Amino acid sequence: xxxxYPGSAAARGLALCHACGRVDAIEQEYCPxxxxxxxxxxxxxxxxxxxxxxxxxxxxxxxxxxxxxxxESITGTQTxxxxxxxxxxxxxxxxxxxxxxFTASVMIPVLKIIALLWLCLAARLGRHPFGMTRLYxxxxxxGRWSMVDIFVVxxxxxxxxxxSVISIHVGHAALSFASVVILTMxxxxxxxxxxxxxxxxxxxxxxxxxxxxx
Amino acid sequence: xxxxxxxxxxxxxxxPDCDALYLAPALREGEQVICVQCHASLFNYHRxxxxxxxxxxxxxxxxxxAANCFPFMTLRAGFRESQxxxxxxxxxxxxxxxxxxxxxxGLFTLVAPTLxxxxxxxxxxxxxxxxxxxxxxxxxxWVYRARRWNMLEVFLLGALVSLLKLGxxxxxxxxxxxxxxxxxxxxxxxxxSSIDYRELxxxxxxxxxx
Numbered sequence: 001x002x003x004x005y006p007g008s009a010a011a012r013g014l015a016l017c018h019a020c021g022r023v024d025a026i027e028q029e030y031c032p033x034x035x036x037x038x039x040x041x042x043x044x045x046x047x048x049x050x051x052x053x054x055x056x057x058x059x060x061x062x063x064x065x066x067x068x069x070x071x072e073s074i075t076g077t078q079t080x081x082x083x084x085x086x087x088x089x090x091x092x093x094x095x096x097x098x099x100x101x102f103t104a105s106v107m108i109p110v111l112k113i114i115a116l117l118w119l120c121l122a123a124r125l126g127r128h129p130f131g132m133t134r135l136y137x138x139x140x141x142x143g144r145w146s147m148v149d150i151f152v153v154x155x156x157x158x159x160x161x162x163x164s165v166i167s168i169h170v171g172h173a174a175l176s177f178a179s180v181v182i183l184t185m186x187x188x189x190x191x192x193x194x195x196x197x198x199x200x201x202x203x204x205x206x207x208x209x210x211x212x213x214x
Numbered sequence: 215x216x217x218x219x220x221x222x223x224x225x226x227x228x229x230p231d232c233d234a235l236y237l238a239p240a241l242r243e244g245e246q247v248i249c250v251q252c253h254a255s256l257f258n259y260h261r262x263x264x265x266x267x268x269x270x271x272x273x274x275x276x277x278x279x280a281a282n283c284f285p286f287m288t289l290r291a292g293f294r295e296s297q298x299x300x301x302x303x304x305x306x307x308x309x310x311x312x313x314x315x316x317x318x319x320g321l322f323t324l325v326a327p328t329l330x331x332x333x334x335x336x337x338x339x340x341x342x343x344x345x346x347x348x349x350x351x352x353x354x355x356w357v358y359r360a361r362r363w364n365m366l367e368v369f370l371l372g373a374l375v376s377l378l379k380l381g382x383x384x385x386x387x388x389x390x391x392x393x394x395x396x397x398x399x400x401x402x403x404x405x406x407s408s409i410d411y412r413e414l415x416x417x418x419x420x421x422x423x424x
Contacts, residue, residue, distance in 0.1 A: 004233070005233075007234065007235065008228075008232075008233040008234065008235065009226070009228035009233050009234075009235040010233055012235065014226060014228065014235060016228040016230060016233070018230075019355045019358065019359075020354070020355070020358075020411075020415045021227075021230075021411060021412065021415065022415065023226040023227060023228045023235070033351075033415060033419050034351050034354070034355055034415070035351065035352075036355065073383065089379075092382075094378060097375055097378050097379070100371070100375060101375065104371075129232070129252070130251075130252060130253075133231050133232060133252045133254070134252075134253075136231070137231065137254070140362075144362070144365055144368055145368055145371070147322065147365055147368045147372075148368050148371050148372045148375065149372070150315065150318070150319065150372075151303070151319065151323075151365075151368060151369045151371075151372025151373070152372045152375050152376045152379065153307075153315075154303040154304070154306065154307055154315070154316075154319045154372070155287070155298070155303050155372060155373055155376040156376050156379065156380065157303075157306045157307055157310050158298045158302035158303045158305075158306035158307075159287050159289050159296065159298040159302075159376070159380070159386075160289065160296070160380070166291065166383060166384070169310065170307065170310055170311075170312045170315065174312065174315055175312065175314055175315050178315055178318050182318065185362070189362075193231045193232065193252075194231070194232055194233040196232075197232045197233060197251075197252075207251070208251065209234070209250055209251040
C-alpha cells in the first residue's frame with residue numbers, strides 16, 4: 001500500500017513541479033522543463049512547518065511585550081507597544097484604524113499560528129481534508145497583511161525628520177514582529193496540504209472524490 | 215488498482231493543494247479550471263493573456279518609476295517641512311539603526327516589485343518578439359517565487375494608517391507619488407492575475423527547444 005492516496009498524481013509516480021506546474025515522472029528527479037528538483041510531497045514538510053511556527057510563537061512574546069515605537073515630541077516622550085497603539089486609537093475614537101491594526105497585528109498572527117499548528121495535526125489525523133485545505137489557502141493569503149504595522153513604523157520614521165519638534169525611534173518589538181510575520185509566511189510555504197489528503201484516504205474520508213468521476 | 219505510469223506530458227495537470235490528477239481540458243475564453251475534489255482554482259484561460267499582461271506590466275513599470283521619483287508624503291509642523299520619498303521608508307530605518315528591518319521593508323517594497331516588473335517585461339516582450347531568451351527559465355522561476363513577497367498593497371494600507379496617526383501631530387499631504395503608487399498596485403495586480411502561467415511556461419519551453 002502506498003503512502004499516497006489512490007487517484008493522486010503521486011500514487012502514479014507523477015510529481016507536480018512546484019516551480020513551473022509541469023506534471024512529470026518522479027524518476028526524472030529534476031523537472032525537464034525548468035530544472036527544479038521534483039518532489040512528490042514537500043520535503044520534511046511537517047517538521048519545517050512546526051519548527052518555523054514554534055519559532056514564530058516564541059518571538060510573538062517580545063513582539064508584544066516590548067515597545068514598537070518611541071515618539072518624542074514637545075508634549076513629552078511616549079512609548080507604544082502594539083496593543084498600546086490599538087488602545088490609543090480606540091480611546092481617541094479612531095475606531096476603523098484601531099480595528100485595522102488590531103486585526104492585522106494581533107488577531108491574524110495569533111490565528112495564523114493556531115491554524116498552522118492545527119494544519120500539522122490535520123496532516124496526521126486526516127479529518128475534514130476539504131475544510132482544512134480551505135483553511136490552508138486562507139492562512140496563506142491573509143498572512144502578509146500583518147506586515148502593515150511594520151510599514152507604519154517605516155513610514156513614520158522616514159517622514160518625521162523634524163528633529164527638534166518630533167522624533168521617532170524604532171522599538172525592539174519591530175524586528176521581532178517582522179520576524180513573526182516572515183516565519184509564519186515561510187511556515188505556510190513549507191506546509192504541504194496534500195499530506196492531509198493522504199492521511200484522509202487512510203481514514204477513508206468521504207471528502208475524497210473517486211477517481212472514476214474525474 | 216492498476217498502477218499506470220505514463221511518461222510525463224503536458225497532457226496531465228495536478229492540483230497543487232490535493233494532488234488530484236486530471237487530463238488537461240480544452241478551454242474556451244474566460245473559462246476557469248477548478249479542482250473537483252478541493253475546489254482549488256487551477257488556472258484560467260484568456261486569449262492573449264500574455265499580451266494583456268505585457269501591456270499592464272509596462273504601465274506598472276512607468277508608475278513604479280514615478281512612485282519612486284516624486285515625494286510620497288509631505289509633513290508640515292510649524293515652519294518646518296519634510297518630504298518623504300518612497301525608498302526612504304527603507305533607508306530611513308537603516309539610518310535609525312534598524313538595518314535588518316530596513317532590509318525586510320526594502321525586499322518587500324523595492325526588490326520584489328523590481329524583480330517582478332523587470333522580469334515580466336523581459337519574459338513577455340521577449341516571447342512576443344519571438345526571441346531566444348538567455349536565463350529566461352531561471353528568471354521565470356524567480357518571478358513566480360517573488361510574487362508572495364511583493365507587499366505593495368500592504369504598504370499602502372500602512373501609509374493610510376500612518377496618515378491618520380500623524381494627522382493629529384502635524385499636517386500631512388499626499389504627493390504625486392502616492393497616486394502613482396495606487397495606480398501601480400492596480401496595474402501590477404491586474405498583470406499578475408491575467409498571466410496564464412501554463413501558456414507562459416509552454417512558450418518558454420517551445421523557445422528553449424529551438
